[in-house]
Amino acid sequence: MRIDVVSIFPEYLAPLELSLIGKARQDGLLDLRVHDLRDFTTDKHRSVDDTPYGGGAGMVMKPEPWAQALAAVAAAGGATAGAETTEGKPAKPVLIVPSPAGERFNQALAYELAEEEQLVFACGRYEGIDERVIEWAEEHFTVRPMSLGDYVLNGGEVAVLAMVEAIGRLLPGVVGNPDSLVEESHSDGLLEYPVYTKPSSWRDREVPAVLLSGNHGKIAQWRRHEQYRRTAERRPDLLEAFDAGKLPRADRTAF
Ligand code: 6GU
Numbered sequence: 001m002r003i004d005v006v007s008i009f010p011e012y013l014a015p016l017e018l019s020l021i022g023k024a025r026q027d028g029l030l031d032l033r034v035h036d037l038r039d040f041t042t043d044k045h046r047s048v049d050d051t052p053y054g055g056g057a058g059m060v061m062k063p064e065p066w067a068q069a070l071a072a073v074a075a076a077g078g079a080t081a082g083a084e085t086t087e088g089k090p091a092k093p094v095l096i097v098p099s100p101a102g103e104r105f106n107q108a109l110a111y112e113l114a115e116e117e118q119l120v121f122a123c124g125r126y127e128g129i130d131e132r133v134i135e136w137a138e139e140h141f142t143v144r145p146m147s148l149g150d151y152v153l154n155g156g157e158v159a160v161l162a163m164v165e166a167i168g169r170l171l172p173g174v175v176g177n178p179d180s181l182v183e184e185s186h187s188d189g190l191l192e193y194p195v196y197t198k199p200s201s202w203r204d205r206e207v208p209a210v211l212l213s214g215n216h217g218k219i220a221q222w223r224r225h226e227q228y229r230r231t232a233e234r235r236p237d238l239l240e241a242f243d244a245g246k247l248p249r250a251d252r253t254a255f
Contacts, residue, residue, distance in 0.1 A: 001116065001171055003032040004073040005160055006066075007123040008048055010034045012157035021165055024174045032164070033073075040068035049126050058127040066133045070095065070120065074140045077118035093118035095141035096163065097134065098156030102145035105163055107186035109146070113163075114170040121163070123156035189242045190231045193223040228255060 005013055013034045016022065024030040038046040042064075049059040077093050084090055094116050103109075113119060120141065122129065137143050148159045169175050185192040196207040210222045224247075231238050244255045 001030055001114070001168075002077050002118045003030065003121070003164060003168075004077065004118070005032070005034045005121045005123065005164075006037050006069045006073065007034065007155075007157055007160075008037045008125055009123075009155070009157055010036045012123075012155075013160065015161055016164060020174060021168045024168055024171065027173070029171055029173050030168055032168075035069060035073065037065055037069055040065045040072065052127060056127075060127050061124055061129040061133075063130040063133045063136075066122065066129055067136060070122065070133075070137055070140065073120050077120070091117060092140065092142050093120055095120045095122060095137050095143045096160075097122050097124065097129070097143065097145045098147070098159035098163070099124065099128065099145050100147050100150070100152050102147040105146045105148055105159075105166075107166070110163070110166040110170060114167050119167070121156065121160045123160060125155040188247065189238060190227040191235060191238070193226040193230070224255070 007013065016032060016034075017025070021030065021032075025032055037048055041048060048061055048065050050062050052058070052060045074093055094113065096113075096119060098121065122133075134143055134145070146159075146163070148162055153159060170181065175181055181187065183192070196211060200207045200212060208222070210218050213219070228239075231242070
């Protein structure tokens with residue numbers, strides 16, 4: 001997969017050189033490039049913002065540097081260079097615009113986006129990017145404004161760190177043992193069950209006896225039940241969407 005990130009603070013994305021995602025880049029599983037929006041300006045002050053039409057507080061990001069930057073990364077990406085959809089049209093890269101006004105990002109979207117050839121992230125700052133950039137970009141990209149949740153960050157960079165990690169770890173070969181992707185929170189619509197390691201007794205607290213029993217059927221059932229209990233307590237909203245009928249038959253008995 002190719003990922004391009006455009007930002008006025010490219011240093012903000014430095015953590016993507018570390019850990020699992022950094023290793024995936026070194027191993028050639030992920031071609032991730034960070035671009036400085038100011039490199040696409042033409043004035044001597046390299047300005048990227050201006051006052052809002054209609055008045056109001058703060059500044060708005062100017063359209064032309066964004067158009068220049070996005071056109072350059074679309075042209076450089078693999079998806080536009082020859083790849084075709086089943087309809088014979090060239091595949092468009094996906095442009096993700098991090099914004100508290102976007103669609104809520106979640107695990108299902110991470111899986112969906114992990115299938116793409118090229119993702120481009122446009123990190124807005126200030127009050128946002130001139131809306132005409134978003135309209136213009138529809139011609140070259142599938143545009144997806146996306147939010148991490150109902151709170152406000154100062155810019156898209158921190159959201160990009162989260163989304164790239166969530167998507168990148170789903171790419172083939174990035175997580176060493178793919179089984180660890182299956183039994184984790186949100187993979188099946190429930191939160192993860194609690195986990196324990198040695199010693200079995202620690203500061204007068206015991207590991208639940210069933211986990212020491214060696215009875216794998218009982219253990220699986222206990223874990224399912226704990227997932228359900230935890231989800232009901234912490235995230236009742238998830239339970240409304242949860243469908244036990246979609247689980248493997250053997251796991252349904254826990255409900
Ligand atoms: Cl994706 N961007 C910004 N700027 N703020 C946010 C967000 C994204 N998600 C929640 N708050």
